[in-house]
Amino acid sequence: MSGHAVVLGAGSWGTAFAKVLADAGRDVTIWARRESVVNTIRETGRNSEYLPELRLPHRVTATGDASAAIAGADLVVLAVPSQTLRGNLADWAAFIDRDATLVSLMKGIELGTTKRMSQVIVETAGVAEDRVAVVSGPNLAAEIAAEQPAATVVACTDMDRATLVQASVSTPYFRPYTNDDVIGCELGGAVKNVIALAYGMATAMGLGDNTKATLITRGLAETARLGVALGADPLTFAGLAGMGDLVATCSSPLSRNRTFGEHLGRGETLEQAQTATRQTAEGVKSCLAIRDLSRMHGVEMPITEQVELVCHEGANPRLAMAALMSRKPRPE
Numbered sequence: 214m215s216g217h218a219v220v221l222g223a224g225s226w227g228t229a230f231a232k233v234l235a236d237a238g239r240d241v242t243i244w245a246r247r248e249s250v251v252n253t254i255r256e257t258g259r260n261s262e263y264l265p266e267l268r269l270p271h272r273v274t275a276t277g278d279a280s281a282a283i284a285g286a287d288l289v290v291l292a293v294p295s296q297t298l299r300g301n302l303a304d305w306a307a308f309i310d311r312d313a314t315l316v317s318l319m320k321g322i323e324l325g326t327t328k329r330m331s332q333v334i335v336e337t338a339g340v341a342e343d344r345v346a347v348v349s350g351p352n353l354a355a356e357i358a359a360e361q362p363a364a365t366v367v368a369c370t371d372m373d374r375a376t377l378v379q380a381s382v383s384t385p386y387f388r389p390y391t392n393d394d395v396i397g398c399e400l401g402g403a404v405k406n407v408i409a410l411a412y413g414m415a416t417a418m419g420l421g422d423n424t425k426a427t428l429i430t431r432g433l434a435e436t437a438r439l440g441v442a443l444g445a446d447p448l449t450f451a452g453l454a455g456m457g458d459l460v461a462t463c464s465s466p467l468s469r470n471r472t473f474g475e476h477l478g479r480g481e482t483l484e485q486a487q488t489a490t491r492q493t494a495e496g497v498k499s500c501l502a503i504r505d506l507s508r509m510h511g512v513e514m515p516i517t518e519q520v521e522l523v524c525h526e527g528a529n530p531r532l533a534m535a536a537l538m539s540r541k542p543r544p545e
């Protein structure tokens with residue numbers, strides 16, 4: 214693979230990922246929805262709204278014309294919010310080259326359908342699942358943009374394709390591992406956002422490291438339970454797309470999900486938290502879809518249930534924590 218790549222979505226991860234692709238040897242076009250973002254990237258080489266510190270490599274350019282950018286690209290990277298993917302991709306699907314690899318960077322579950330992002334891509338773009346790769350791991354965009362060493366997982370049911378994508382995003386600061394467990398990698402990425410909301414609430418409530426370690430560990434347990442019920446390999450949850458991303462997201466003040474949880478933990482309403490934080494916190498919507506998935510598959514996910522109650526039913530975070538602590542005793 215050495216052709217042209219397109220990154221659809223100019224948020225912080227889409228922009229940082231474009232840099233990774235360019236540093237790994239690609240010409241890259243970023244599609245941005247807003248003309249002001251396109252113009253700033255073209256004129257200054259920076260996405261000043263999302264990653265102002267980052268000077269993009271010369272191989273990266275921007276456009277507002279998705280169809281022109283997609284045509285001829287052999288790597289089509291999707292980096293829009295999970296809940297808008299289906300609508301966006303419906304507009305773009307016709308322009309995607311029949312041999313192109315579609316790469317999902319998104320960490321969410323679709324509301325209503327409870328579909329993972331790769332499933333939405335397969336359905337909407339009309340491609341076989343082995344043409345879709347998922348990139349997921351402890352990858353806070355600002356740290357990658359600053360070239361701080363990090364690893365990730367490239368998951369695809371076609372391991373040859375996973376290896377090609379791995380080569381396309383390998384740089385001295387970004388180390389991708391391949392995996393064929395797409396379900397596990399996608400669930401790890403989506404559920405950790407929900408657990409990070411809980412972690413943020415605990416942080417704002419002044420709770421200590423025992424509480425936080427408990428949330429991470431039991432959060433991982435409920436993620437793995439759901440994953441196994443959906444056909445994932447339990448070992449995936451001990452890896453970068455599971456524990457790795459969960460730890461990075463919960464412990465980092467850069468995380469939008471953790472930050473959103475902190476607002477809720479200070480007693481703000483959902484609307485107040487949304488006003489205070491501008492970027493997408495995927496867990497806020499995905500917690501509803503993940504709760505639905507857990508009920509459909511008869512899997513207990515107590516932390517997710519409580520996060521959903523705080524986010525969408527106005528439950529008090531302290532009472533949510535008390536509810537978790539007063540559950541029926543059970544073996545680990």
Ligand SMILES: NC(=O)C1=CN([C@@H]2O[C@H](COP(=O)(O)OP(=O)(O)OC[C@H]3O[C@@H](n4cnc5c(N)ncnc54)[C@H](O)[C@@H]3O)[C@@H](O)[C@H]2O)C=CC1
Pocket residue numbers: 222223224225226227228245246292293294295297301318319320321352353354355492493495
């Ligand atoms: N920011 C990060 O550190 C990381 C983010 N991710 C995931 O990557 C995905 C994308 O996130 P980010 O790049 O951070 O950006 P984001 O989620 O904040 O926004 C993505 C981009 O989509 C645009 N957008 C918003 N609504 C849209 C719509 N209706 N149609 C088309 N475009 C729209 C935004 O303007 C922005 O340019 C998310 O699923 C996130 O969970 C994954 C790893 C790291």
Ligand SMILES: O=C(CO)COP(=O)(O)O
Pocket residue numbers: 320350351352353354406409458461462467468469470471493494495
């Ligand atoms: O997925 C991420 C890091 O791997 C980014 O998390 P946030 O969306 O919470 O910022």
